[in-house]
Amino acid sequence: MNTRFILSVLPLFIFGGLLTLSDASKVVELSDRFIDIINEESSWLIMFYAPWCAHCKRLEPIWAHVAQNLARVSSIRVGKLDCTVHSNTCRKFGVRMYPTIMFIKGTDIHFTFQGDRNTEDIINFALRVSGPPVLKITKPKSIDELRNKKQVFFLYVGPSDSTHPLYAGYHEVAAKFQPLSFFYSLTNHEFIQNHVAMTTLPTVFVYKEEMFFEFDKSLIGHHPDDIQSNLTQWVNTERFETFMKVTSSNIEDFLSTNKYLVLAIVEENKLKQVPSHMIHFRSMIHNIIKVHRDKYHKHFQFGWIGSPDLANRIAMQYLSLPHLLVLNSTTNHHHIPQDEPVQLTHEAVTMFLDSIFNQSAPVYGGNTVGTKLYRMYFDTTSSLSDMWRGNPVLMTVLLIVPSMFLLLILYSICCGNILDADEEEEDDCGYSTDTDYHEKKE
Secondary structure: HHHHHHHHHHHOEEEEOOEOOOOOOEEEOOOOHHHHHOOOOOOEEEEOOOOOOHHHHHHHHHHHHHHHHHHHHHHHHOEEOOOOOOHHHHHOEEEEEOOOOEEEOOOEEEEEOOOOOOOHHHHHHHHHHOOOOOOOOHHHHHHHHHHHHHEEEEEEEOOOOOOOHHHHHHHHHHHHOOOOEEEEEEOHHHHHHOOOOOOOOOEEEEEEEEEEEOOHHOOOOOOHHHHHHHHHHHHHHHHOEEEOOOOOHHHHHHHHHOOEEEEEEOOOOOOOOOOOHHHHHHHHHHHHEEEEEEEEOOOOOEEEEHHHHHHHHHHHHOOOOOOOEEEEEEOOOEEEEOOHHHHHHHHHHEEEEEEEEHHOOOOOOOOOOOHHHHHHHHHHHHHHHHHHHHOHHHHHHHHHHHHHHHHHEEEEEEEHHHHHHHHHHHHHHHHHHHHHHHHHHH
């Protein structure tokens, strides 16, 4: 038999034909029978997709890189499953949108990825959820290796005794936030004595911006529920970098911090590049939180948006670029400086933030019925406008042509009634005239 023919039609079958390996990467194509081979020893990172989904198509090359990288550093297998063909399996795992990225280990451990769909974030997610909630550090060099990665992580320092309230609370919080951040424990405090000032043990640190920041233990009581509640709130606000990129995918996470979101609005091109004058504006906003961290960090989360459309939907108007927008995450009110953003200085921005905190700055938006209705109107008109700019010919076919047919139908109905009325009037007049004529003749 022709060898070339065999290679062209014969897929690589695994587990007796249950799975096939993608040609372009180490991504495994799954079927409905995937459920039959799940076991506690195997870990899977799966993309549930539909062939017609544009977002799924954009994720394909990223997914291939994820599979290749995870194959080198872990035993996690990467697969994908077509929900238009294998709908039963998708329903079993509660898939409601495409693409859905899920980590699956055994029949009970399922984690759904909620972050930005880039290679680094997806890999970090898979590595976090594949292990225990809290990873133990046993070597001094491990601290340096973690610091070199320049990732946000949490560190418990002290005896790993489950009966101790702080460690028990830390472990519970780590299990809750495991898909979102890394958590470590360290029994030998000498491993970090060169990085932090000596403190009473046990304690908890967060590492970001190349520095360790300690959890304020004075804020908690002695009751275990108080410890866990305060740790949860602290971890939820500290798991972000000081100045992060805000997107439509992660903005809900930022809103959960109940802080003011200070957003520098710029515009990225298709290559993720930002014009130089916008970079200068973004750097100025970033510098403010670096210089005034003690003043603003507790109540303000700083970041930047590279998509003006997202900022416009928040402000319900078209903002000039670059721009500054502050969003109240608890009330959905927002603040915009009165001065032109391009003329803002370091001092002017700090004064603006101070006026927001003391509630003297003008307030816009909110959650009133009128605001919600106007937001719906703005979102609709903005979407139609974007569609028109993107493909005017298609929009003409979809909107203008049907509208013309509708107007023609309405015109025909209205004109038909008018013509009918005229004919009736002419008949009546003709009958009366004819009668008069005969009467006169007689």
